[in-house]
Structures are given as C-alpha cells and as structure tokens.
Amino acid sequence: MDFRVGLYNTHIFAKANGKKRSVSKLFLLLLLVFTLSVFAFALYGCANDADLDGKQAAVDIDDCIIPQETAHATEIPSEAPEPTQAPSESATEAPTPAPTAVLTIAPTAAPTEQVNPAQPKKMIYLTFDDGPSKYTDEVLDILNEYNIKATFFTVGISIRQHPKQAARIAADGHALACHTESHDFSKLYNGVEGFVDQINKWRQTVISNVGYDAGAYVMRFPGGTSNSTIGRAGRGAYVNAANNLGYKVFDWNIGLNDRWLAGNKKNLPKSEYFWESYIDTLSMYKNTEPKIFLIHDTEQESVKLLRRVIDDLISKGYEFGCLTDVESNYLM
Numbered sequence: 001m002d003f004r005v006g007l008y009n010t011h012i013f014a015k016a017n018g019k020k021r022s023v024s025k026l027f028l029l030l031l032l033v034f035t036l037s038v039f040a041f042a043l044y045g046c047a048n049d050a051d052l053d054g055k056q057a058a059v060d061i062d063d064c065i066i067p068q069e070t071a072h073a074t075e076i077p078s079e080a081p082e083p084t085q086a087p088s089e090s091a092t093e094a095p096t097p098a099p100t101a102v103l104t105i106a107p108t109a110a111p112t113e114q115v116n117p118a119q120p121k122k123m124i125y126l127t128f129d130d131g132p133s134k135y136t137d138e139v140l141d142i143l144n145e146y147n148i149k150a151t152f153f154t155v156g157i158s159i160r161q162h163p164k165q166a167a168r169i170a171a172d173g174h175a176l177a178c179h180t181e182s183h184d185f186s187k188l189y190n191g192v193e194g195f196v197d198q199i200n201k202w203r204q205t206v207i208s209n210v211g212y213d214a215g216a217y218v219m220r221f222p223g224g225t226s227n228s229t230i231g232r233a234g235r236g237a238y239v240n241a242a243n244n245l246g247y248k249v250f251d252w253n254i255g256l257n258d259r260w261l262a263g264n265k266k267n268l269p270k271s272e273y274f275w276e277s278y279i280d281t282l283s284m285y286k287n288t289e290p291k292i293f294l295i296h297d298t299e300q301e302s303v304k305l306l307r308r309v310i311d312d313l314i315s316k317g318y319e320f321g322c323l324t325d326v327e328s329n330y331l332m
C-alpha cells in the first residue's frame with residue numbers, strides 16, 4: 001500500500017508532480033516570456049527613450065542651432081540694414097559726395113558734352129601787328145605763361161631788324177603771318193602788282209632771316225582791307241590777289257585802338273584809353289564770330305596791358321586760338 005500507495009502516491013505524486021512540473025515549466029516559460037517581454041519592452045523603451053533623448057538632444061541641438069541660426073538670421077537682417085544704413089548714413093555725410101559726385105558729375109558732364117556737341121567754345125583770336133619789335137619777347141613770355149597761341153602779322157622790315165624774335169614766334173608755335181614787306185601804303189595800294197610784290201618780298205625776308213618758309217598761311221592788309229587808300233569798294237582785286245597767292249585774309253573787330261589815338265576824345269592816359277577801347281569793342285562785337293583782337297606788339301603800353309586783358313578774357317570764359325584754324329574774315 002505504502003508502496004502502492006506509495007507508488008500510487010508516487011504516481012499520483014508523480015502525476016501531480018508531473019503536472020506541477022508542467023505548470024512550473026509553463027509558468028517559467030511565461031515568466032521568461034514576460035521577463036523577456038518586459039526586458040524587451042524595457043529595452044525598447046530605453047532605446048526609445050534613447051532615441052527620444054537623441055531626438056530631443058538633436059532637437060535641443062537643433063533648437064540651439066536654430067535659435068542661433070534664427071538669431072543669426074534675425075541678427076543678420078538686423079545687421080544687414082546697418083551696412084546699408086552705414087553707407088546711406090555716410091552717404092549723407094562725408095562719403096556721400098563721392099558717390100553722388102560720381103553719379104551726378106560724371107553722367108551729367110559727359111552727356112552735356114555729348115548732348116550739345118555743337119556747343120561752340122568761346123573763342124577769341126589775339127593778333128599782334130607790325131612787329132617783331134623790342135617788346136615782342138615780353139609778349140611771347142606772357143603768352144607762354146598762359147599757354148596761349150596767337151597770330152603775329154609781321155612786317156618784313158621789322159623781321160630784318162628783329163630776326164631772333166621772328167624766329168621765336170615760329171619756334172613758340174604761333175602763326176608767323178604776313179603783314180607785307182614795307183607796310184607802305186604807296187607801294188601796296190597803287191595796283192595789285194605792287195601789292196603782290198610786297199607779299200612775295202615779305203616771304204623771301206622770312207626765308208632768308210628766319211630760315212623758315214612761312215608759306216602761304218594768313219595775311220592782314222596794312223590798314224585793313226577797307227583802308228583809306230583803296231576802300232571797301234576797291235579791295236576785291238587785292239583780296240583776290242592775296243587768295244591767289246594762297247593767303248587767307250583777316251581784318252579785326254576787337255582792339256585796343258593803340259594805332260588810333262585820334263579816338264581818345266577824353267584825352268585819357270594811353271593805358272585807360274586802350275582798356276576802354278578793349279571793353280567797348282568786346283561789348284560791341286559780343287555776338288560776332290570770329291572775335292579777332294588787334295594789338296600792336298610795337299606799342300609798349302599795349303604790352304603792359306596784355307596780362308590784364310588776358311585775365312579779363314579768361315574770366316569771361318574765352319579760349320584762345322590761331323587764325324590758321326579760321327576761314328578768311330575781312331568783313332571790316
């Protein structure tokens with residue numbers, strides 16, 4: 001019994017024990033599954049947390065970066081206006097003139113010249129008659145000082161007396177022009193043949209005394225084309241003769257009247273009379289072109305007045321040129 005019981009019991013026990021074992025195994029299995037599940041869940045949770053942490057960290061980092069970036073982004077725009085403001089501020093201050101100068105001066109200066117290319121310069125042509133003389137060097141010094149080129153209507157006789165000055169006129173770049181050989185009306189205006197001879201003699205005098213062929217450039221009639229001997233009515237044949245020799249003919253319209261002292265009705269000192277004559281004739285011919293200014297470089301008072309006259313013309317906007325660049329003009 002005991003045995004049987006025992007066996008039975010054992011069997012039962014064994015049975016029971018076997019059931020218990022199965023239950024235990026199941027329990028253990030479930031426990032293991034549970035544990036594994038919990039562990040896995042925990043692991044997943046950790047991993048998830050870790051991801052979250054990571055994400056959070058990344059977010060945090062992103063947040064750090066983004067705010068910084070947004071801070072930068074917001075700072076940059078807020079800084080950005082500064083650079084634009086800085087120039088615009090400085091534009092109202094010191095640097096502004098430079099940009100505006102570039103914008104206003106350069107474009108306006110260029111277009112004005114471009115838009116009005118025909119806008120004529122205010123030109124005036126200084127002419128010195130009857131020399132060279134002992135005053136001619138002073139005249140040339142003054143002209144060089146102002147970098148002005150002029151036209152010298154020289155007389156052959158004067159050239160022979162002052163050949164160095166005649167040579168200097170040409171060497172300094174002025175027009176060494178013809179005022180005939182003798183300036184003697186009786187030889188000049190008794191017929192075209194004598195007139196032509198006086199021009200040719202002057203040219204030979206230049207060649208032999210200056211070593212320079214002035215050639216056929218420009219000339220001025222002694223006394224002008226409407227002089228008292230031939231008058232305007234009779235000048236045509238003489239002008240044609242000069243032109244046929246290749247000379248352009250010029251009278252004048254502005255001057256000091258330094259060979260017309262009879263015009264000094266108020267008996268002014270020469271310097272005042274000359275200055276008054278200059279002002280009056282310049283005003284009288286202000287709308288006439290070309291403006292041809294007669295001065296005698298044989299007259300000391302005229303040479304003394306030269307700087308004042310040039311300064312005044314410059315202040316009035318005049319530029320100076322040679323008559324070699326101008327067409328014939330003898331409307332006097």
Ligand SMILES: [Zn+2]
Pocket residue numbers: 129130179183222223
């Ligand atoms: Zn003369």
